[in-house]
Amino acid sequence: MIERMRAEIAQAGGWISFARYMELALQAYYGTSDRQFGARGDFVTAPELGSLFGRTLARQIQEIEGPILELGAGTGALAATLLKELEREYLILETSGALRARQAAHLGGKVKFLDALPARFSGVVIANEVVDAIPVHAVGWRATGVVERGVSRDLAWVERPASGELLEQAKAIEVPPPYDSEIGLAARAWMRSLAERLEQGVILVIDYGFPRHEYYHPQRAMGTIMCHTQHRAHADPFANPGGQDITAHVDFSALAEAAREAGLEVLGYATQAQFLVNCGITDVLGEANVENALHYAPIAAEAQKLLSPAEMGELFKALAVGRGVKRPLLGFSRGDRSHTL
Numbered sequence: 527m528i529e530r531m532r533a534e535i536a537q538a539g540g541w542i543s544f545a546r547y548m549e550l551a552l553q554a555y556y557g558t559s560d561r562q563f564g565a566r567g568d569f570v571t572a573p574e575l576g577s578l579f580g581r582t583l584a585r586q587i588q589e590i591e592g593p594i595l596e597l598g599a600g601t602g603a604l605a606a607t608l609l610k611e612l613e614r615e616y617l618i619l620e621t622s623g624a625l626r627a628r629q630a631a632h633l634g635g636k637v638k639f640l641d642a643l644p645a646r647f648s649g650v651v652i653a654n655e656v657v658d659a660i661p662v663h664a665v666g667w668r669a670t671g672v673v674e675r676g677v678s679r680d681l682a683w684v685e686r687p688a689s690g691e692l693l694e695q696a697k698a699i700e701v702p703p704p705y706d707s708e709i710g711l712a713a714r715a716w717m718r719s720l721a722e723r724l725e726q727g728v729i730l731v732i733d734y735g736f737p738r739h740e741y742y743h744p745q746r747a748m749g750t751i752m753c754h755t756q757h758r759a760h761a762d763p764f765a766n767p768g769g770q771d772i773t774a775h776v777d778f779s780a781l782a783e784a785a786r787e788a789g790l791e792v793l794g795y796a797t798q799a800q801f802l803v804n805c806g807i808t809d810v811l812g813e814a815n816v817e818n819a820l821h822y823a824p825i826a827a828e829a830q831k832l833l834s835p836a837e838m839g840e841l842f843k844a845l846a847v848g849r850g851v852k853r854p855l856l857g858f859s860r861g862d863r864s865h866t867l
Protein backbone atom coordinates (compact mmCIF):
# COMPACT_ATOMS: atom_id res chain seq x y z
CA MET A 527 0.00 0.00 0.00
CA ILE A 528 2.78 2.43 0.94
CA GLU A 529 4.63 1.69 -2.30
CA ARG A 530 1.49 2.29 -4.34
CA MET A 531 0.91 5.52 -2.45
CA ARG A 532 4.50 6.68 -3.08
CA ALA A 533 4.14 5.88 -6.78
CA GLU A 534 0.97 7.94 -6.97
CA ILE A 535 2.61 10.85 -5.17
CA ALA A 536 5.62 10.70 -7.50
CA GLN A 537 3.36 10.62 -10.53
CA ALA A 538 1.44 13.62 -9.22
CA GLY A 539 4.70 15.61 -9.05
CA GLY A 540 5.69 14.82 -5.46
CA TRP A 541 2.60 16.06 -3.64
CA ILE A 542 -0.97 14.86 -3.00
CA SER A 543 -3.67 16.50 -0.91
CA PHE A 544 -4.16 15.23 2.62
CA ALA A 545 -7.70 14.24 1.59
CA ARG A 546 -6.30 11.87 -1.05
CA TYR A 547 -3.79 10.48 1.45
CA MET A 548 -6.58 9.89 4.00
CA GLU A 549 -8.72 8.24 1.33
CA LEU A 550 -5.95 5.80 0.32
CA ALA A 551 -4.96 5.06 3.92
CA LEU A 552 -8.56 4.39 4.98
CA GLN A 553 -9.29 2.29 1.90
CA ALA A 554 -6.44 0.05 3.01
CA TYR A 555 -7.44 0.20 6.68
CA TYR A 556 -11.14 -0.63 6.25
CA GLY A 557 -10.97 -2.51 2.97
CA THR A 558 -8.77 -5.42 3.87
CA SER A 559 -9.59 -6.18 7.50
CA ASP A 560 -12.60 -6.31 9.80
CA ARG A 561 -10.54 -6.24 13.00
CA GLN A 562 -10.98 -2.54 13.83
CA PHE A 563 -13.81 -3.00 16.32
CA GLY A 564 -14.06 -4.13 19.92
CA ALA A 565 -11.75 -4.76 22.86
CA ARG A 566 -9.07 -6.41 20.70
CA GLY A 567 -9.37 -3.89 17.88
CA ASP A 568 -8.59 -0.18 17.66
CA PHE A 569 -11.79 1.49 18.91
CA VAL A 570 -15.28 0.86 20.25
CA THR A 571 -18.37 2.58 18.84
CA ALA A 572 -21.72 3.14 20.59
CA PRO A 573 -23.48 0.15 18.94
CA GLU A 574 -20.53 -2.07 19.90
CA LEU A 575 -20.94 -1.33 23.61
CA GLY A 576 -24.20 -3.27 23.78
CA SER A 577 -27.80 -2.86 22.66
CA LEU A 578 -28.74 0.22 24.74
CA PHE A 579 -27.82 2.74 22.02
CA GLY A 580 -29.73 0.83 19.33
CA ARG A 581 -32.79 0.17 21.45
CA THR A 582 -32.98 3.86 22.34
CA LEU A 583 -32.44 4.96 18.75
CA ALA A 584 -35.26 2.62 17.70
CA ARG A 585 -37.70 4.84 19.60
CA GLN A 586 -36.77 7.77 17.38
CA ILE A 587 -36.91 5.73 14.19
CA GLN A 588 -40.33 4.36 15.17
CA GLU A 589 -41.69 7.87 14.56
CA ILE A 590 -40.47 8.03 10.98
CA GLU A 591 -41.98 5.93 8.22
CA GLY A 592 -40.19 3.91 5.59
CA PRO A 593 -37.16 1.70 5.21
CA ILE A 594 -33.89 2.22 7.05
CA LEU A 595 -30.73 2.90 5.07
CA GLU A 596 -27.61 2.56 7.17
CA LEU A 597 -24.36 3.95 5.80
CA GLY A 598 -21.11 2.37 7.00
CA ALA A 599 -22.56 -0.34 9.21
CA GLY A 600 -19.33 -1.56 10.86
CA THR A 601 -19.85 -5.06 12.25
CA GLY A 602 -23.63 -4.84 11.75
CA ALA A 603 -24.28 -4.47 15.48
CA LEU A 604 -26.65 -1.52 15.16
CA ALA A 605 -28.58 -3.19 12.33
CA ALA A 606 -28.99 -6.34 14.43
CA THR A 607 -30.44 -4.38 17.35
CA LEU A 608 -32.73 -2.20 15.22
CA LEU A 609 -34.07 -5.25 13.37
CA LYS A 610 -34.98 -6.84 16.71
CA GLU A 611 -36.86 -3.70 17.73
CA LEU A 612 -38.52 -2.71 14.46
CA GLU A 613 -40.07 -4.52 11.54
CA ARG A 614 -38.54 -2.59 8.69
CA GLU A 615 -36.87 -3.09 5.39
CA TYR A 616 -33.15 -2.56 6.11
CA LEU A 617 -30.63 -1.43 3.52
CA ILE A 618 -26.88 -1.08 4.01
CA LEU A 619 -24.37 0.83 1.93
CA GLU A 620 -20.86 -0.18 2.99
CA THR A 621 -17.69 0.83 1.17
CA SER A 622 -15.43 -1.80 2.78
CA GLY A 623 -15.53 -5.27 1.23
CA ALA A 624 -14.21 -6.91 4.41
CA LEU A 625 -16.83 -5.24 6.62
CA ARG A 626 -19.62 -5.97 4.17
CA ALA A 627 -18.73 -9.66 4.37
CA ARG A 628 -18.78 -9.46 8.16
CA GLN A 629 -22.17 -7.71 8.12
CA ALA A 630 -23.59 -10.33 5.76
CA ALA A 631 -22.38 -13.12 8.05
CA HIS A 632 -23.83 -11.38 11.12
CA LEU A 633 -27.17 -10.37 9.64
CA GLY A 634 -27.88 -13.17 7.17
CA GLY A 635 -30.63 -12.43 4.71
CA LYS A 636 -32.29 -9.79 6.85
CA VAL A 637 -30.68 -6.85 5.07
CA LYS A 638 -30.17 -5.78 1.48
CA PHE A 639 -26.76 -4.46 0.42
CA LEU A 640 -26.55 -1.53 -1.96
CA ASP A 641 -23.54 -0.73 -4.15
CA ALA A 642 -24.44 2.93 -4.52
CA LEU A 643 -26.92 5.44 -3.15
CA PRO A 644 -30.40 4.93 -4.60
CA ALA A 645 -31.51 7.66 -7.04
CA ARG A 646 -34.51 8.38 -4.80
CA PHE A 647 -35.15 7.40 -1.22
CA SER A 648 -37.89 7.88 1.38
CA GLY A 649 -37.28 6.70 4.92
CA VAL A 650 -34.54 7.00 7.53
CA VAL A 651 -30.85 7.31 6.70
CA ILE A 652 -28.46 6.60 9.58
CA ALA A 653 -24.74 7.36 9.68
CA ASN A 654 -23.12 6.63 13.03
CA GLU A 655 -19.41 7.46 13.15
CA VAL A 656 -19.17 7.52 9.38
CA VAL A 657 -18.62 11.20 8.60
CA ASP A 658 -15.46 11.33 10.75
CA ALA A 659 -13.97 8.86 8.24
CA ILE A 660 -14.75 11.01 5.18
CA PRO A 661 -11.44 12.49 3.93
CA VAL A 662 -10.77 16.12 4.88
CA HIS A 663 -8.52 18.73 3.32
CA ALA A 664 -5.83 20.06 5.64
CA VAL A 665 -5.44 23.83 5.71
CA GLY A 666 -3.00 26.23 7.35
CA TRP A 667 -3.71 29.89 7.97
CA ARG A 668 -0.40 31.77 7.95
CA ALA A 669 0.50 35.45 8.33
CA THR A 670 1.30 35.36 4.59
CA GLY A 671 -1.95 33.69 3.48
CA VAL A 672 -3.77 30.38 3.36
CA VAL A 673 -1.87 27.17 2.53
CA GLU A 674 -3.05 23.67 1.76
CA ARG A 675 -1.15 21.05 3.76
CA GLY A 676 -0.47 18.04 1.56
CA VAL A 677 1.70 14.96 1.65
CA SER A 678 5.14 14.35 0.10
CA ARG A 679 6.69 11.07 -1.13
CA ASP A 680 8.34 10.47 2.22
CA LEU A 681 4.93 10.84 3.87
CA ALA A 682 5.46 14.20 5.55
CA TRP A 683 3.53 17.47 5.51
CA VAL A 684 4.33 19.89 2.70
CA GLU A 685 2.54 23.19 2.31
CA ARG A 686 1.59 25.02 -0.85
CA PRO A 687 -0.70 27.96 -1.53
CA ALA A 688 -4.37 26.99 -1.28
CA SER A 689 -6.56 27.54 -4.32
CA GLY A 690 -10.05 27.07 -5.73
CA GLU A 691 -12.99 26.05 -3.54
CA LEU A 692 -10.72 25.22 -0.61
CA LEU A 693 -9.27 28.73 -0.59
CA GLU A 694 -12.76 30.24 -0.88
CA GLN A 695 -13.97 28.27 2.12
CA ALA A 696 -10.82 28.89 4.14
CA LYS A 697 -11.06 32.64 3.59
CA ALA A 698 -14.53 32.65 5.12
CA ILE A 699 -13.14 31.21 8.38
CA GLU A 700 -11.59 33.74 10.74
CA VAL A 701 -8.79 32.29 12.84
CA PRO A 702 -5.59 33.77 14.30
CA PRO A 703 -2.49 32.62 12.32
CA PRO A 704 -0.54 30.41 12.62
CA TYR A 705 -3.49 28.02 12.73
CA ASP A 706 -3.99 24.51 11.30
CA SER A 707 -7.31 22.80 10.79
CA GLU A 708 -9.42 20.80 8.37
CA ILE A 709 -12.16 21.56 5.87
CA GLY A 710 -14.50 18.73 4.94
CA LEU A 711 -15.21 19.42 1.28
CA ALA A 712 -16.08 15.75 0.69
CA ALA A 713 -18.42 15.60 3.70
CA ARG A 714 -20.37 18.54 2.28
CA ALA A 715 -20.62 16.84 -1.10
CA TRP A 716 -21.67 13.61 0.65
CA MET A 717 -24.49 15.40 2.48
CA ARG A 718 -25.54 17.25 -0.67
CA SER A 719 -25.88 14.05 -2.68
CA LEU A 720 -27.77 12.29 0.13
CA ALA A 721 -30.08 15.27 0.59
CA GLU A 722 -30.85 15.57 -3.12
CA ARG A 723 -31.94 11.93 -3.17
CA LEU A 724 -34.16 12.15 -0.10
CA GLU A 725 -37.76 12.58 -1.25
CA GLN A 726 -39.23 12.31 2.20
CA GLY A 727 -37.81 11.36 5.58
CA VAL A 728 -34.81 11.98 7.80
CA ILE A 729 -31.02 11.77 7.61
CA LEU A 730 -29.57 11.21 11.08
CA VAL A 731 -25.86 11.80 11.56
CA ILE A 732 -24.26 10.88 14.88
CA ASP A 733 -20.58 11.60 15.37
CA TYR A 734 -18.03 13.60 17.31
CA GLY A 735 -17.73 17.22 16.33
CA PHE A 736 -18.82 20.78 16.82
CA PRO A 737 -20.71 23.67 15.28
CA ARG A 738 -18.41 25.93 13.26
CA HIS A 739 -17.62 28.53 15.94
CA GLU A 740 -16.31 25.79 18.24
CA TYR A 741 -14.62 23.81 15.47
CA TYR A 742 -12.52 26.80 14.43
CA HIS A 743 -12.04 28.05 17.99
CA PRO A 744 -8.86 30.15 18.39
CA GLN A 745 -7.53 27.62 20.89
CA ARG A 746 -8.01 24.60 18.58
CA ALA A 747 -5.00 25.70 16.51
CA MET A 748 -3.73 22.17 15.84
CA GLY A 749 -6.88 20.95 14.09
CA THR A 750 -8.89 17.83 14.86
CA ILE A 751 -7.14 14.95 13.09
CA MET A 752 -7.17 11.95 15.39
CA CYS A 753 -5.86 8.44 14.81
CA HIS A 754 -6.79 5.29 16.67
CA THR A 755 -4.78 2.19 17.16
CA GLN A 756 -5.39 -0.40 19.86
CA HIS A 757 -7.48 2.03 21.92
CA ARG A 758 -4.78 4.67 21.87
CA ALA A 759 -5.58 8.04 20.29
CA HIS A 760 -2.85 10.20 18.76
CA ALA A 761 -2.50 12.92 16.13
CA ASP A 762 0.07 11.47 13.68
CA PRO A 763 -1.67 10.44 10.46
CA PHE A 764 1.62 9.18 8.97
CA ALA A 765 2.31 6.57 11.64
CA ASN A 766 1.44 3.11 10.32
CA PRO A 767 -0.37 4.17 7.08
CA GLY A 768 -3.21 1.79 6.28
CA GLY A 769 -2.85 0.09 9.66
CA GLN A 770 -4.57 2.69 11.83
CA ASP A 771 -7.80 4.64 11.81
CA ILE A 772 -7.55 8.28 10.71
CA THR A 773 -10.43 10.61 11.53
CA ALA A 774 -11.33 14.28 11.75
CA HIS A 775 -14.05 15.82 13.89
CA VAL A 776 -17.24 16.79 12.07
CA ASP A 777 -18.15 20.40 11.28
CA PHE A 778 -21.89 20.06 11.86
CA SER A 779 -22.57 23.59 10.59
CA ALA A 780 -21.14 22.57 7.21
CA LEU A 781 -23.38 19.48 7.06
CA ALA A 782 -26.45 21.53 8.01
CA GLU A 783 -25.58 24.13 5.37
CA ALA A 784 -25.15 21.49 2.65
CA ALA A 785 -28.50 19.91 3.57
CA ARG A 786 -30.24 23.29 3.46
CA GLU A 787 -28.71 24.06 0.07
CA ALA A 788 -30.35 20.88 -1.21
CA GLY A 789 -33.73 21.98 0.15
CA LEU A 790 -33.83 20.02 3.42
CA GLU A 791 -34.84 21.38 6.78
CA VAL A 792 -32.67 21.09 9.90
CA LEU A 793 -34.90 19.09 12.26
CA GLY A 794 -32.64 19.05 15.29
CA TYR A 795 -29.13 19.17 16.67
CA ALA A 796 -28.25 18.05 20.19
CA THR A 797 -25.54 16.36 22.21
CA GLN A 798 -25.71 12.57 22.14
CA ALA A 799 -26.63 12.61 25.85
CA GLN A 800 -29.55 15.01 25.30
CA PHE A 801 -30.70 13.11 22.23
CA LEU A 802 -30.70 9.73 23.99
CA VAL A 803 -32.38 11.13 27.09
CA ASN A 804 -35.09 12.69 24.90
CA CYS A 805 -35.58 9.34 23.16
CA GLY A 806 -36.15 7.70 26.54
CA ILE A 807 -32.89 5.95 27.40
CA THR A 808 -33.90 5.96 31.06
CA ASP A 809 -37.07 3.99 30.19
CA VAL A 810 -34.97 1.49 28.25
CA LEU A 811 -32.62 1.21 31.24
CA GLY A 812 -35.65 0.73 33.47
CA GLU A 813 -36.62 -2.37 31.49
CA ALA A 814 -33.44 -4.08 32.74
CA ASN A 815 -33.62 -6.35 35.72
CA VAL A 816 -32.40 -4.11 38.55
CA GLU A 817 -32.70 -6.97 41.07
CA ASN A 818 -29.86 -8.80 39.37
CA ALA A 819 -26.67 -6.77 39.88
CA LEU A 820 -24.64 -8.97 37.54
CA HIS A 821 -27.09 -8.27 34.75
CA TYR A 822 -27.59 -4.59 35.56
CA ALA A 823 -23.96 -3.50 36.05
CA PRO A 824 -22.88 -3.75 32.39
CA ILE A 825 -25.99 -1.91 31.21
CA ALA A 826 -25.40 0.87 33.74
CA ALA A 827 -21.77 1.08 32.57
CA GLU A 828 -22.97 1.33 28.98
CA ALA A 829 -25.33 4.17 29.87
CA GLN A 830 -22.51 5.95 31.66
CA LYS A 831 -20.28 5.71 28.58
CA LEU A 832 -23.02 6.94 26.22
CA LEU A 833 -24.18 9.82 28.44
CA SER A 834 -21.27 11.05 30.55
CA PRO A 835 -19.80 14.41 29.47
CA ALA A 836 -16.36 12.91 30.14
CA GLU A 837 -17.06 10.10 27.64
CA MET A 838 -19.36 10.27 24.58
CA GLY A 839 -22.20 12.37 25.99
CA GLU A 840 -21.02 15.88 25.09
CA LEU A 841 -18.46 15.45 22.32
CA PHE A 842 -20.79 13.30 20.23
CA LYS A 843 -23.72 15.07 18.61
CA ALA A 844 -26.85 14.04 16.76
CA LEU A 845 -27.95 16.05 13.72
CA ALA A 846 -31.23 15.37 11.94
CA VAL A 847 -32.11 16.92 8.59
CA GLY A 848 -35.06 15.98 6.46
CA ARG A 849 -37.99 16.69 4.23
CA GLY A 850 -41.73 16.42 4.80
CA VAL A 851 -41.46 15.33 8.44
CA LYS A 852 -43.50 16.54 11.40
CA ARG A 853 -41.50 18.43 14.06
CA PRO A 854 -40.31 18.18 16.73
CA LEU A 855 -38.68 14.79 16.44
CA LEU A 856 -38.63 12.91 19.75
CA GLY A 857 -34.84 13.10 20.10
CA PHE A 858 -34.83 16.90 19.88
CA SER A 859 -37.93 17.68 21.93
CA ARG A 860 -35.75 19.31 24.62
CA GLY A 861 -32.38 21.03 24.43
CA ASP A 862 -32.32 21.43 20.65
CA ARG A 863 -29.24 23.48 19.71
CA SER A 864 -29.89 23.93 15.99
CA HIS A 865 -29.55 27.68 16.50
CA THR A 866 -25.81 27.20 17.22
CA LEU A 867 -25.13 25.71 13.77
Ligand SMILES: C[S@@+](CC[C@H](N)C(=O)[O-])C[C@H]1O[C@@H](n2cnc3c(N)ncnc32)[C@H](O)[C@@H]1O
Pocket residue numbers: 556571572573574597598599600601604619620621622625653654655656659660
Ligand atom coordinates in the same frame (compact mmCIF):
# COMPACT_ATOMS: atom_id res chain seq x y z
C1 LIG B 1 -15.93 4.01 12.53
S1 LIG B 1 -16.78 2.85 11.55
C2 LIG B 1 -18.43 2.96 12.24
C3 LIG B 1 -19.25 1.73 12.00
C4 LIG B 1 -20.64 1.68 12.60
N1 LIG B 1 -21.51 2.70 12.05
C5 LIG B 1 -20.59 1.76 14.11
O1 LIG B 1 -21.09 2.74 14.65
O2 LIG B 1 -20.06 0.83 14.73
C6 LIG B 1 -16.93 3.62 9.97
C7 LIG B 1 -17.71 2.80 8.94
O3 LIG B 1 -18.02 3.60 7.80
C8 LIG B 1 -17.63 2.93 6.61
N2 LIG B 1 -17.44 4.00 5.62
C9 LIG B 1 -16.45 4.90 5.56
N3 LIG B 1 -16.72 5.82 4.59
C10 LIG B 1 -17.92 5.50 4.07
C11 LIG B 1 -18.76 6.05 3.05
N4 LIG B 1 -18.39 7.13 2.35
N5 LIG B 1 -19.95 5.45 2.79
C12 LIG B 1 -20.34 4.36 3.49
N6 LIG B 1 -19.58 3.79 4.44
C13 LIG B 1 -18.40 4.35 4.73
C14 LIG B 1 -16.48 2.07 7.08
O4 LIG B 1 -16.18 1.02 6.23
C15 LIG B 1 -17.02 1.59 8.44
O5 LIG B 1 -17.99 0.57 8.29
